[in-house]
Amino acid sequence: MTKLRKNHSLFDSGPFIKAGIFAVLLAGLYYFLSDTSASSGTYTDRESESIEVENQERKTGNYLPSSPNSQLVQHTYYSMSYNEEHEQPEWVAYELRAEQFKGKRVKRKDNFRPDPKVKTKSAGLSDYKRSGYDRGHLVPAGDMSFDERAMSETFYMSNMSPQIRNFNGGIWRELEENTREWAQKFKHLYVVSGPVLTVRPLGDIGRNKVSIPRTYYKVLLDNTGPELKGIGFILDNEVSDEHLSRYAVTIDEVESLTGIDFFPNLLSPEQEELLEGNIEIGRWKFSDKRFRLRVKSWNNR
Numbered sequence: 001m002t003k004l005r006k007n008h009s010l011f012d013s014g015p016f017i018k019a020g021i022f023a024v025l026l027a028g029l030y031y032f033l034s035d036t037s038a039s040s041g042t043y044t045d046r047e048s049e050s051i052e053v054e055n056q057e058r059k060t061g062n063y064l065p066s067s068p069n070s071q072l073v074q075h076t077y078y079s080m081s082y083n084e085e086h087e088q089p090e091w092v093a094y095e096l097r098a099e100q101f102k103g104k105r106v107k108r109k110d111n112f113r114p115d116p117k118v119k120t121k122s123a124g125l126s127d128y129k130r131s132g133y134d135r136g137h138l139v140p141a142g143d144m145s146f147d148e149r150a151m152s153e154t155f156y157m158s159n160m161s162p163q164i165r166n167f168n169g170g171i172w173r174e175l176e177e178n179t180r181e182w183a184q185k186f187k188h189l190y191v192v193s194g195p196v197l198t199v200r201p202l203g204d205i206g207r208n209k210v211s212i213p214r215t216y217y218k219v220l221l222d223n224t225g226p227e228l229k230g231i232g233f234i235l236d237n238e239v240s241d242e243h244l245s246r247y248a249v250t251i252d253e254v255e256s257l258t259g260i261d262f263f264p265n266l267l268s269p270e271q272e273e274l275l276e277g278n279i280e281i282g283r284w285k286f287s288d289k290r291f292r293l294r295v296k297s298w299n300n301r
Contacts, residue, residue, distance in 0.1 A: 062265035063190050064093050067107050073117050073158065078139050080158065083197060086211035087123040088161045091194040091260060092138045097184035100146040100248060108141050109215075110150065115158035118238070120159045122158040127206025136163030138193050140176045160193050162205055162212045166239045170298045173291050175233060176246055182220065182284065186229075190221040198259050202237070213237055217254045219262050221275060230275035239294050245286050251276035 027161065070081040070090055078094035112135060115122040128135050138159050144150035153159075182187045195213030202212040214237055221230045232248050232254040238246075251262055255276070267275060 011172070017163060023210060029246040033084045036267045048086060059167045063095070064265075065091050065192055065207070066261040066264050071119060074117065075117070075153045075156075077144060077147070077153065080138075082118050082120075082122070082158055084120045086201070086213075087127070087208050088196050088210065088213075089158065089194055090197050090258070091192050092159065093190070093192045094139060096141070096143060096180070096191055098142075098184045100182050102181065103146070105145040106151045107146050108145070109155075111152060111155045112157060112160075113155065115156035117156075118158050122156065123160065123206065123210045124157060126251055127157075127210045128162065129161070129203040129206075131162065133162035133205060133212060134165050135160040136168040136170040136172065137168050137181075138195075142176060142180060143191070151206065162210055162214070163216075164237055164239065166301060167235075167237050167298050170294050171240045171244060171301055172216065175235070175297065177290060178244065178287060179218070179220060180256075181250075181287070182222075185285075186222045186225055186254050188223075188224045190223070192262055193217065194258070196234070196258055198257065213215075215257075217258060219251050219254055220295055221263060223267065223271065225274065225285065228271065231279055231281075231284055239299050241299065242287070243291055245281060245284075248279060248281060248284070250279045 001009065007229070027126055064079055064089050065081070070123065073082050073089075078092055080089040080092040082088070083090045093100045104128050112125055114124055136155075137154055138155050141151055141154045144154050179189070183191075189276045191251075194217060195211075195219055196215040202214055204211050215236050216237060218233045219230070220232075222228065223230075232249045232251045233244075234249055234254060234257065235247050255262060256262075262276070263272070
């Protein structure tokens with residue numbers, strides 16, 4: 001009769017068991033090292049996956065405006081309501097968080113291309129060719145420079161709107177840059193931007209007859225900090241030498257002009273009255289340095 005060995009050790013087992021144990025140890029070591037590795041400046045794979053999961057949940061989040069007459073298109077980091085008649089969104093909506101501005105920024109690649117998610121097909125590059133108008137971003141590339149995919153998705157043609165060059169590179173740019181500063185200061189902002197499609201356009205461009213908006217808007221909401229606040233902007237598609245604060249309005253005023261109901265499922269009636277019907281300019285610090293730079297330089301390019 002074969003005797004059983006006492007104090008049997010795993011390492012006394014056959015070669016297959018030993019190999020399995022060694023593989024488990026290696027996997028554990030790899031997990032430990034990858035979990036404790038330092039960030040390279042952009043989000044790690046694990047952080048990007050986490051953010052993408054969060055954004056997948058936010059795609060149907062309660063901060064989106066109403067869009068009964070347009071096509072809802074959802075990308076990884078932003079959503080839009082695409083209006084086929086005008087070949088551009090009536091709104092784009094996304095969140096800006098302070099941590100998105102930490103670390104190394106992704107370089108802009110200008111990979112403009114049609115949006116495969118627009119069922120009716122988006123405008124194309126040829127629509128803007130020799131039109132005299134810029135392909136104006138509604139979701140700014142600078143807002144999405146924390147991630148390669150996020151940046152790339154801002155160059156879909158569905159995210160473009162025909163803008164006068166020195167409006168796009170002037171006061172619109174100034175508003176975008178101020179918005180990024182506010183997001184870092186307040187830690188979190190909901191952002192909604194778009195053309196005012198309820199006003200007769202200046203005309204259209206290209207074979208797809210992309211409407212040229214007369215006016216644009218941007219709505220910002222901070223409802224996560226200790227001081228709840230909201231602000232809107234209404235800007236004509238033209239060069240301006242006026243201070244950006246002159247274009248600040250209540251969110252209610254933007255709703256009245258556009259017919260869009262912003263944040264219908266996010267705010268309580270009390271919060272809606274407080275945040276959408278009032279504006280406290282003093283809570284939003286405008287960069288006078290950037291204003292002077294716009295008037296002296298950006299407006300004259």
